[in-house]
Amino acid sequence: MRAAQDTSRLASPPGERRAPSPAAPAAGAAAPRPSRGHRLRGRLTIAAFLLPALLLFGLLVLAPILVAVYTSVFKWNGLRGLPDDFIGTANFERMFADEVFLGDLWRGAVLIVLSLAVQLPFALGVAMLLNQRMRGRAVYRMIFFAPYILSEVITGVLFSMILSPDGGLANLVLGTVGLESDWLSDPSTVMPSLFLVMTWKYFGFHMILYLTGRQGIPHEVTEAAQIDGAGSWQVFRYVTLPLLGPTIRISVFLSVIGAIQLFDLVWVLTGGGPAHSSETMAVTMFQFGFKRYQVGYANAISVVMFAVSLVFALVYQRYVMRRDTEGAITAMRSQR
Amino acid sequence: MNRRPAPSRAGARPRSLGLHVIAVTVGAFVIVPIAFGLLGGFKDAVQLSTDPVGLPSPWVFSNYADVLAAPSFWRQLGNSVLIALATTLVVVGVSALAAFVFARFAFRGRELFFTIFTVGLMFPFAVAILPLFVLLRAAGLLDNPLGVVLPQAAFGLPMTIIILRGFFRGIPGEIEEAATLDGCGAFGFFWKILLPMARPALATVSVLAVVGSWNNFMLPLVVFNDPSWWTLPLGVQQFQGQYATEWARVLAYVTVAMVPALAFYALAERRLVSGLTAGAMKG
Numbered sequence: 001m002r003a004a005q006d007t008s009r010l011a012s013p014p015g016e017r018r019a020p021s022p023a024a025p026a027a028g029a030a031a032p033r034p035s036r037g038h039r040l041r042g043r044l045t046i047a048a049f050l051l052p053a054l055l056l057f058g059l060l061v062l063a064p065i066l067v068a069v070y071t072s073v074f075k076w077n078g079l080r081g082l083p084d085d086f087i088g089t090a091n092f093e094r095m096f097a098d099e100v101f102l103g104d105l106w107r108g109a110v111l112i113v114l115s116l117a118v119q120l121p122f123a124l125g126v127a128m129l130l131n132q133r134m135r136g137r138a139v140y141r142m143i144f145f146a147p148y149i150l151s152e153v154i155t156g157v158l159f160s161m162i163l164s165p166d167g168g169l170a171n172l173v174l175g176t177v178g179l180e181s182d183w184l185s186d187p188s189t190v191m192p193s194l195f196l197v198m199t200w201k202y203f204g205f206h207m208i209l210y211l212t213g214r215q216g217i218p219h220e221v222t223e224a225a226q227i228d229g230a231g232s233w234q235v236f237r238y239v240t241l242p243l244l245g246p247t248i249r250i251s252v253f254l255s256v257i258g259a260i261q262l263f264d265l266v267w268v269l270t271g272g273g274p275a276h277s278s279e280t281m282a283v284t285m286f287q288f289g290f291k292r293y294q295v296g297y298a299n300a301i302s303v304v305m306f307a308v309s310l311v312f313a314l315v316y317q318r319y320v321m322r323r324d325t326e327g328a329i330t331a332m333r334s335q336r
Numbered sequence: 337m338n339r340r341p342a343p344s345r346a347g348a349r350p351r352s353l354g355l356h357v358i359a360v361t362v363g364a365f366v367i368v369p370i371a372f373g374l375l376g377g378f379k380d381a382v383q384l385s386t387d388p389v390g391l392p393s394p395w396v397f398s399n400y401a402d403v404l405a406a407p408s409f410w411r412q413l414g415n416s417v418l419i420a421l422a423t424t425l426v427v428v429g430v431s432a433l434a435a436f437v438f439a440r441f442a443f444r445g446r447e448l449f450f451t452i453f454t455v456g457l458m459f460p461f462a463v464a465i466l467p468l469f470v471l472l473r474a475a476g477l478l479d480n481p482l483g484v485v486l487p488q489a490a491f492g493l494p495m496t497i498i499i500l501r502g503f504f505r506g507i508p509g510e511i512e513e514a515a516t517l518d519g520c521g522a523f524g525f526f527w528k529i530l531l532p533m534a535r536p537a538l539a540t541v542s543v544l545a546v547v548g549s550w551n552n553f554m555l556p557l558v559v560f561n562d563p564s565w566w567t568l569p570l571g572v573q574q575f576q577g578q579y580a581t582e583w584a585r586v587l588a589y590v591t592v593a594m595v596p597a598l599a600f601y602a603l604a605e606r607r608l609v610s611g612l613t614a615g616a617m618k619g
Binding site for chain 1: 352355356358359362363365366367368369370372373376384385388389426429430431433434436437441443449452453456458459460461462463464465466467468469470471486487489490491493497522523526547550551553554558568569570572573576583586587590593594597598600601605608609612613616617
């Protein structure tokens with residue numbers, strides 16, 4: 001009866017194997033060779049099941065990215081047909097001489113540093129707070145996560161009014177302590193304001209990640225430390241924090257990638273202004289592509305944005321997240 | 337079982353009070369902006385400029401009434417719903433088929449194909465938006481909901497396939513063998529047995545797809561020129577541009593636009609939260 005079964009099917013991962021290991025070779029070799037007809041039918045099934053995904057992904061994800069790479073070496077207004085004015089690396093040379101683009105890189109770095117130094121520790125602190133036994137913590141958790149599900153546009157429009165100089169909530173509240181500003185139109189306050197809005201919107205997401213990670217740490221571990229006489233700070237510093245490592249590394253990863261590709265919030269809040277002082281790479285790209293019809297140049301910016309994300313992702317996963325696959329105690333290790 | 341030393345009563349009270357003070361402060365940071373929008377919608381221009389924080393007096397209902405009476409609002413809501421549902425249907429359906437093959441078939445090139453999809457996690461929308469626009473224009477899909485639905489589904493494939501594949505792998509082989517003995521073909525097993533068993537995973541990926549589509553801004557922004565196709569995010573942004581000086585109206589519009597997402601969240605908090613975090617952890 002085994003022979004009747006189409007052996008080109010992976011009967012199953014053997015019962016005990018929990019984490020799928022991509023390295024495991026497709027174990028079809030040991031089984032008796034299936035008949036021709038079966039093999040053909042198996043292949044047809046595979047092709048039919050895979051085809052829709054490959055088509056969709058190839059046409060709408062891979063092809064556009066390849067086109068972006070291809071057109072980045074042309075001068076092209078994007079209006080019709082394919083570009084023909086080949087200019088080699090001129091777009092890239094222009095980009096790295098362009099103060100706005102260099103500023104994008106700088107501002108991206110600032111947002112990343114602020115996120116890692118302020119937003120994530122804040123989220124971690126709130127998560128540790130909600131991990132305490134306290135009344136109403138489910139309600140607090142629900143409220144803190146709520147901004148994450150609102151769209152960037154709603155967030156942006158709301159805060160553009162709150163931060164507005166005439167009648168905005170921010171000036172009214174901060175005015176009582178003498179801190180008034182035209183928050184979004186003053187180049188010196190626009191980045192802190194943008195970061196504040198990002199924190200409002202995203203800290204709840206990181207908080208939930210940490211909270212889930214914290215709950216994956218067995219009670220016995222922290223209790224053992226307490227019994228050994230560790231104070232709550234010591235328990236946090238030497239037990240909880242290291243065990244949260246895998247979660248923190250994922251949260252840092254998502255935060256950095258998000259900052260590199262930030263678009264919606266900036267577009268709605270400031271459009272990149274005043275005078276480019278809150279512009280990001282994605283906003284610059286959008287400006288050149290859809291407002292100034294310099295599509296070749298805009299695509300060169302896309303390519304750099306893509307390269308930056310990809311290099312970061314590869315380096316990060318190779319050197320930082322690698323440890324997480326080597327058996328952390330917590331259940332939260334990334335399940336690749 | 338509970339061996340932790342009981343906290344002394346005297347110490348517990350002030351400590352828990354301190355915790356609540358911090359929690360309430362953070363809560364205020366989150367809620368005040370939303371409350372500002374909600375209450376601002378009930379004020380008129382004069383009240384907003386003289387007393388933006390306090391309760392409205394008198395309560396002005398015309399702003400909300402105007403929004404709810406505007407056909408454009410309902411149209412945008414309908415478009416958002418339609419596009420979110422269609423995107424979810426396409427991305428979950430197509431991904432489930434592919435994930436099934438990746439999880440339970442052995443064939444040459446499987447890991448290669450799968451790796452291509454996982455690398456797709458790293459492709460940001462922003463990188464592809466210009467060529468995508470050119471492509472959609474050439475295909476005549478501008479001002480067509482498919483022009484948003486299909487790319488959204490395509491960019492959702494990697495995450496959806498990864499999550500579903502993991503789940504499909506966990507289903508014991510005995511079940512598949514039994515189904516095969518009962519005369520189930522590959523598709524029969526997939527359709528009648530695997531999918532019903534995978535309901536929790538399907539719910540997770542559907543949540544991801546719906547929320548992603550609901551909040552998407554960049555793609556509809558470039559695809560829809562015709563206001564009759566606008567989704568809520570586009571409508572909100574446009575409304576702010578149009579009524580820049582009439583704050584109360586804009587705040588009412590923003591507040592009403594928040595309601596569907598917040599209602600969905602209130603009803604399905606656990607599913608939503610676990611879905612969104614599962615996406616992060618598995619990606």
